[in-house]
Amino acid sequence: KNEVEQSPQNLTAQEGEFITINCSYSVGISALHWLQQHPGGGIVSLFMLSSGKKKHGRLIATINIQEKHSSLHITASHPRDSAVYICAVRSEETSGSRLTFGEGTQLTVNP
Amino acid sequence: ETGVTQTPRHLVMGMTNKKSLKCEQHLGHNAMYWYKQSAKKPLELMFVYNFKEQTENNSVPSRFSPECPNSSHLFLHLHTLQPEDSALYLCASSQVGHQETQYFGPGTRLLVL
Numbered sequence: 369k370n371e372v373e374q375s376p377q378n379l380t381a382q383e384g385e386f387i388t389i390n391c392s393y394s395v396g397i398s399a400l401h402w403l404q405q406h407p408g409g410g411i412v413s414l415f416m417l418s419s420g421k422k423k424h425g426r427l428i429a430t431i432n433i434q435e436k437h438s439s440l441h442i443t444a445s446h447p448r449d450s451a452v453y454i455c456a457v458r459s460e461e462t463s464g465s466r467l468t469f470g471e472g473t474q475l476t477v478n479p
Numbered sequence: 480e481t482g483v484t485q486t487p488r489h490l491v492m493g494m495t496n497k498k499s500l501k502c503e504q505h506l507g508h509n510a511m512y513w514y515k516q517s518a519k520k521p522l523e524l525m526f527v528y529n530f531k532e533q534t535e536n537n538s539v540p541s542r543f544s545p546e547c548p549n550s551s552h553l554f555l556h557l558h559t560l561q562p563e564d565s566a567l568y569l570c571a572s573s574q575v576g577h578q579e580t581q582y583f584g585p586g587t588r589l590l591v592l
Contacts, residue, residue, distance in 0.1 A: 370521065401580070409516075409567050409586035412481065416580050454522070466535065467581065469521040 371395050374455050374470035381477050387442040389473045391455030394436065401467065402429050402440050403454040411454070414440070445477045482506040485570050485584035492560065493592050500555040500587045502570030508582070510575045511553040513545060516567040516586070528553060529575055560591045 373392045381387055391400070402414040415422050415429040417438065422429050426445075431438040442449055455470040483504045492498050504511065513525040527535035528547040542564075544556040553570055567588050571581040 372521070403583075409569070409588065410481070411569065411571075411583035411586075413580050413582065456522075466524060466527070467522075471519070471521045 370470065371459075371468050372455055372457055372470040374453075374473050376473060377471065378474045379476070381445050381475070383446060383477055383479050385445050385477075387445050387449075387475065387477075389440045389453050389455075389475070391438045391440070391470055392436060393438075393455075393457050393468075395457070395468075396460040397433075397436075397457040398460050399458045400431055400438050401456040401458075402438070403456060405452040405454060405472070407451075414453075442475075447477045447479050450476050481582045481584065483570060483572055483582050483584035485568075485587050487587055488585060489588050489590075491590045491592065492557070494560060494562070496560075497556070497558040499557065500568055500570075500589075502553040502555075502584055504551055504553075504570075504572035504582070504584075506572055506574075506582060508572040508574045509550050510573045510579075511547060511550070512571040512573075512581065513553065513555055514569040514571065516569060518566075522569070525555075557589075560589075562591050565589055565591045 371394050375390045400417050403411050405411045417431045426443045428441040452472040454472045456467040486501045511528045515523045524537045525539045526545045531547050546554040567586045569586045570584040573579040573581045
């Protein structure tokens with residue numbers, strides 16, 4: 369079992385829909401990251417969270433440290449949001465900059 | 480554009496070839512990373528360099544040899560690879576400190592024949 373589990377693995381939505389991607393982890397963490405990977409491979413960091421909630425444009429990320437759970441929400445989804453969304457955590461127990469990654473959620477938004 | 484560049488973007492090589500992947504960061508960061516991304520698997524950390532010193536080697540086979548001549552450049556030297564080494568190889572950089580964000584390059588898609 370991975371230390372970081374994401375759900376769903378695949379998600380298809382219609383343009384304009386509200387989207388939620390979930391991430392659960394099993395270790396104590398110092399930070400959680402949400403990343404976006406477009407076709408072709410490049411990865412962009414969306415959020416880094418250690419508590420509470422962050423918002424950037426149509427993207428909202430929340431984290432519940434007690435429940436070891438984070439969600440990434442996309443409001444008014446658009447076809448250009450189609451990408452793989454990856455959750456990654458920095459464990460309290462490991463030194464340095466090591467991140468542990470989830471397998472990713474493939475999001476497809478249809479026009 | 481994340482400030483991290485990788486060359487080449489695509490590479491096809493035979494099992495007996497020797498090739499090198501290059502990564503350069505223009506962000507003034509002091510840590511650099513190599514990751515491997517295979518189909519349907521999470522990103523796997525391969526190597527970490529802090530201040531040009533290798534601080535992590537995640538049990539990577541010796542046919543992968545990293546080199547970090549300075550804090551802006553990172554190489555991955557490849558020799559006698561296997562077909563199962565075909566993957567996307569991603570470089571990232573960060574500023575070492577509390578909860579730093581990693582910035583990723585576009586990756587090199589490698590095919591080993």
